[in-house]
Amino acid sequence: MSSNKGNNNQDIKRHNKLLILKMIATGHKLSRVEIAHKIGLTKMAVGNLISELIEENLISETEYVPHSESETKNGRKPVVLSISDQSPCTLGILIKRELCQLIIGDLSGAILDSITYTYESLNNASELLDLLYQGYLQLQRQTRRKIIYIGISSVGPINMQEGVILNPPFFYGIHDLEITSYFEEKTGLPTYLINDANAGALAEKLYGMMRNDRNYLYLHIMNGIGAGIIINDVLYEGNTGQSGEIGHCSINFAGPECDCGNHGCLELYANIRVMRNEIYEHRTLFPESPLLNIRKPNWEDIIKEANNKDTLAMMVMSNYCSYISYALINILKILNVSAIVTGYTNPGSGNFIEQCLQSKISHALHYEGSDNITVIHSFFDDNAPLIGSIAFINNKIFNGELSL
Template sequence: MAKETKNKESQISNTLIYLIATSQKTITRTDLAEKTGLSKMTISNHINDLIQMGIISEQPTNIVYDHSAGRKAIPLQISSSSPCILGILIKREFCQSILADVSGKIIDMTQTRFSPHMTRDEFIQIPIAQYEKLFSRARRPLIGCGISCVGPVDNKSGYILNPPNFYGITNVPIVSILKNITHLPTFLIHDADSGALVEKLYGRGIPYDNLIYIHIAYGIGAGFILNGKLFSGFSGRSGEIGHTSINFHGPVCSCGKRGCLELYASIPQMQKKIAELLPFFKNSPFQKITEPSWNDILKLSLDGDPIASIALDEFCTYLSYALANTLNLLDFSTIIIGYDSPENSDILEKILYEKLKSSLNMPGSKLEIFHSRFNGEAPLLGSIAVVANEIFSHQLKLLP
């Protein structure tokens, strides 16, 4: 009985930590009582304990008026002395490591670009060195390690499998390597899955139980939230939407299949389209840009440049083919898209919305497409979210 009581008390505390960590606005003891259905006394007792443990703190400089109680109330936040999480993002160009608390607030950060001829051993040493650097500067205990990585990965075995264009490096047991160094519970997640998870915990996905997160970078990946939880398949290899075929008679992809989406909707393909159009637009700003970036194309599309508009429209056309298939299969209506953006614009989302609305058997009002709250940084914060999610779901202990 004593063990059951302790477990129940721990679950209540974890729930309160979750509500405070993921709140999009100030939250008070009264708010917590309303959200949980627990008495104000029970809430106060748990919050006082969490304050004593250094996990929660009050914001006395941000006092709000509690209308239900008829008095002022002090908002709550995750404490600056609470345990933090080590997050590691592995992209094709660089490795980035951060320390953050369970609310996703970044405390420290370091980044290392990969050399063009990086070996397997050199790669393995980079996240280890970054951990050692951050750990030496940390003034708070570490509770876990999350690794967000380009796919494919196997999150069950903890292996980075065989990402395309990744220096020929394959089958790296990254979880066991870092676990042996950090002595922390360590979790591996596909970068698009981590984007979906961070949106569900901290971003635009909070109100939705079902959504698709699309991550656009070198390639295109997808993450799925299904019935309020991340769906990553049997081993974490779901969401490889960039390697679904939109043309069975198309060219052979590096993955071995024909007509993959990434052969048509990608930055290199947009650059190719721009090069084809340049002779017809002598005054285009692209005449002075040797290798147009994603940001160049977006910015010039916003400025009304015809070449950029054509390239972006073609990109969205191909992406809409793959998304229409996915939406018809899963019957989802919410899409969140993450990518680096030069400014706060939703031009891509608007183009994609119009293309999908015309191709789906769905009332237009039901379809929602949002730009990620985190721009292209969702997979980085997703490395924190994968550990935080283990805490919030009572799989990993934050409390002693």
């Protein structure tokens, strides 16, 4: 609710109802008493709103199944609330350079069905649109749930307001693709576009590690580097949704010119081609490195071996993290966030990147009251931008921007 507008009782009721819906969707099997306690309303007021949400088939009550014997001993089993299996859903789409994925997700962020198409190349934009539309038709046929919105999370740059994918580098020449109007015409469903890293930041906010953190950065660091910025619990979208393009922050003013027009952009230094060159250049110093047995090591190979403490892999990954840290420190000096969430495929369980980034940025940051910043791996590994295609729409629903 906007602070410079009066609120009548209906507005307040709607606001409270959406707040309860959000708590149930993003919390873990809450009871009525827990909700009343968290929201600070009377049990009766909460009970009335919950009854309405049940009548509207948005939530349902189930008996709580205890996880342990001690829970069973603690008296009566409470009834808990969760998102109804009859509630409406969103079609989420993720567009990447090498694949696109379509999912059906509900208000709780649960994925009910999915399709993935991989490609090595695309002839033109129509080929991509046909593929996506085919996927939509198939998922629609397979689901008995009602789909009411489409959320598209895409490689950038994009124009969020216009729903246009602008000119992503290395994207088969596809540019100025008016993707939201295409889907609205073909499906009749309201469709919204967001860049992948911003979507990742929202996935963490609603369904991941960052539910209780107000200021943080989601950093997607695989093919290209992008960031989603959450400030005071809200995604900072910028003027046209092009915020967080950290890959095109300069780390060398005398560096080569980038396609974006800037000089010495981070992505010109922190990329897989540079990493492969470093492996090749240092091969005689580290003849035992498992990376030398791989003809064309990819990102997963390098991070896996760095986590396994292979010296060559650690050196290459550490240099990569150094480049990122130069850009990050500048951003963190301005934003003063409490955490950085890293999104990438981690084939093992190590956290070399998180530790490396943490040590490289901490020395340059002297936050009041805390001399450190937390760097953690995404709850969704590299899937936050996909889950974000759903979280992006659900966030609009919980905020009252979109109706159910």
